[in-house]
Amino acid sequence: MPELPDVEGFRRVVADHVVGSKVASVRVLDAGVVHTSPEEFTRALQGRVISEPSRYGKWLRVPTRNRSGYPQLLAHFGMTGAFVWTPGEQADHRHDRVVFEFRDGALRYRDMRKLTGLRLATERSEVEELLGDLGPDAAGVSRRDLRARLTRTARRIKPALMDQTVVAGLGNLCVDEILWRSRLAPTLSTTDLEAAHWARLHARLGSVLRSSSRVGHVPDRPSWLTGHRDEHDARCPRCSTPLSRSKIAGRSTVWCPRCQPS
Template sequence: MPELPDVEGFRRVAQHVEKRQVRSVQVCDAQVLRGVGSEAFRNALQRRYFAAPQRHGKWVLLPTAGAADSPWVLAHFGMTGSFEWCGHDVELHKHDRVVFDFATGQLRYRDMRKLTGLHLARGQDEVDELLAELGPDAQQIGAEEFAERLTRTRRGVKAALMDQAVLAGLGNICADELLWRARIHPNRATTELSGDDLDGLHREMRAMLRDAVRAGRVPDDASWLTGHRDEPDPRCPRCSTALRKTRVGGRGTLWCPACQHA
């Protein structure tokens, strides 16, 4: 599933459209449109110019230039979605659902499973309404607000980190990586975290996201926990202890029993 580092990569792909005019919009599969029909979606965007793409958590936001009520496209990528920049001569992929055509190429929303999709908002107010339930972006939040939001819930720390209403952007892989780096058990209650724990967690989150965003994904290097997720006998890259695979909040969870004490 795309997480914050992947989605930041999609935002960078979408930078191809900044200050470019939409020549046409091809809706290949209207099932990915949320709350708007194909014709209304096309009519709202054709001949518009896109402004600089933005990201909040796992969402990419594409504003169009113009008045305050100019349309925005809000893209969520579910488990299998992506943005792809293609030349006009590149054949459509079978999972290309919506194609925005420009003089310089095409921005394609590609998604195999179609679990989420594209929303159309009329102006900043509608954008704010669509994103109202999201917490602050994980890459932008400060240490004090991070600690306050995380400890206002009485759940396990992994479940809290993955709750998009608490913090926007972290998914299963990022949460496992972060907790391993901070040496915190995934089931530990947020109310049991000390000030040092919370400071360390925030510090490790910033460092992890910085490196992952630079790579365009959560790296699967040998020094990262993520690099051992698919091994038949995974070992901790820090202490070589056999890693545990359990389920936390219904999600497959990888952790080290030596480094991450309950």
């Protein structure tokens, strides 16, 4: 599932290839992903010049160049969505759902499972309605705010971190990596953490997101938990202890029982 680092990568795709360019045409290949009529979607964006995109949590906002910034494209990538740039003229991929054509190539919304998709906002209130329930963006949340929001109710630390109304942008891979680096078990209660735990958690959250955002995904490096979670006989890259696996809040969870004691 695309998480904050992935969406930051998609933001760079838009920023690097289409900012300042006019949308020559819009082709809606699958009406189910645009959450409005294909005709309205096309009419609103075709001929518009793309302005600088921004990311909030797992959402990407793509404004158009005028005083108000509207109409504006909002993208949520669900489980399998992505923005892909293809230069020149290329055939459509079977999972291309919407194609924005420009003079020198095409920006493609590509999505196999089609769980969310693209939305059109024509004014600020529509953006606020979509994003208003989200917590602060995970890449910029302060330590104090993180602790305050996570301790409002006693709950396990992993599902609390993944709750988008608490903090926006973290998904399964990010949270497992952050907790492993923080040496915190995913089953710990948020009310059991002490000041030193919060300092470490906030620091590791920031470092994981910075490193991951630079490459546009949570990397599967040998020194990262993510690099070993799918191995048959997976072991902790820090201490070589066999990794534990379980479902927590319905999500596949991997941790080291030695480095992250309960």
